[in-house]
Amino acid sequence: MLIHLEDILQEGIEIELNLDPDDPAVQEMNIRGPVTGSLQIRKTGQQVLVLGNVGGKVQLTCARCLKDFIAEIQEKVDIEFRPVLDLDRAARERELGSDDLDVEFLRGDALDVGHLAAEQISLAIPMKPLCREDCGGICPDCGADRTLGTCGCEPDTDPRWNALKDLKLKIDN
Numbered sequence: 001m002l003i004h005l006e007d008i009l010q011e012g013i014e015i016e017l018n019l020d021p022d023d024p025a026v027q028e029m030n031i032r033g034p035v036t037g038s039l040q041i042r043k044t045g046q047q048v049l050v051l052g053n054v055g056g057k058v059q060l061t062c063a064r065c066l067k068d069f070i071a072e073i074q075e076k077v078d079i080e081f082r083p084v085l086d087l088d089r090a091a092r093e094r095e096l097g098s099d100d101l102d103v104e105f106l107r108g109d110a111l112d113v114g115h116l117a118a119e120q121i122s123l124a125i126p127m128k129p130l131c132r133e134d135c136g137g138i139c140p141d142c143g144a145d146r147t148l149g150t151c152g153c154e155p156d157t158d159p160r161w162n163a164l165k166d167l168k169l170k171i172d173n
């Protein structure tokens with residue numbers, strides 16, 4: 001979904017986003033259900049300010065038990081788009097650490113809000129997603145789901161104890 005900069009009114013525009021899971025912008029993500037959001041887009045001189053929120057249901061794989069689950073992601077949007085010409089200035093500001101705001105760069109004369117929404121949702125996905133806070137993971141020996149109960153396997157023994165075991169055998173002899 002492209003918003004042409006010349007279509008952004010002086011007082012700004014509001015966009016209600018509703019993307020199908022098979023929309024090209026979000027196609028590569030495991031989106032389940034539509035990606036929705038509402039965005040306020042305002043021009044401030046050469047810059048374009050995008051404020052609002054986006055959200056959607058994403059299928060993720062639990063880092064502990066490897067089961068797929070659906071996570072509901074909601075993310076605030078607060079991005080300032082600048083003309084690419086401003087690249088040098090932005091780099092300098094970042095070095096000075098004076099810029100807390102999310103800054104991106106405008107390419108061409110349009111803003112792809114579908115892409116923007118997909119990007120914000122991707123960024124909100126945790127590095128190690130968990131199906132539940134206290135997911136017990138799977139047993140490395142038998143593969144049982146430890147959230148459902150103990151599987152009866154012996155707890156892992158620390159290999160450092162093996163030296164002790166050898167010692168004990170020697171004494172017994």
Ligand SMILES: [Zn+2]
Binds near residue numbers: 067130132137
């Ligand atoms: Zn899990």
Ligand SMILES: [Zn+2]
Binds near residue numbers: 140153
């Ligand atoms: Zn087990």
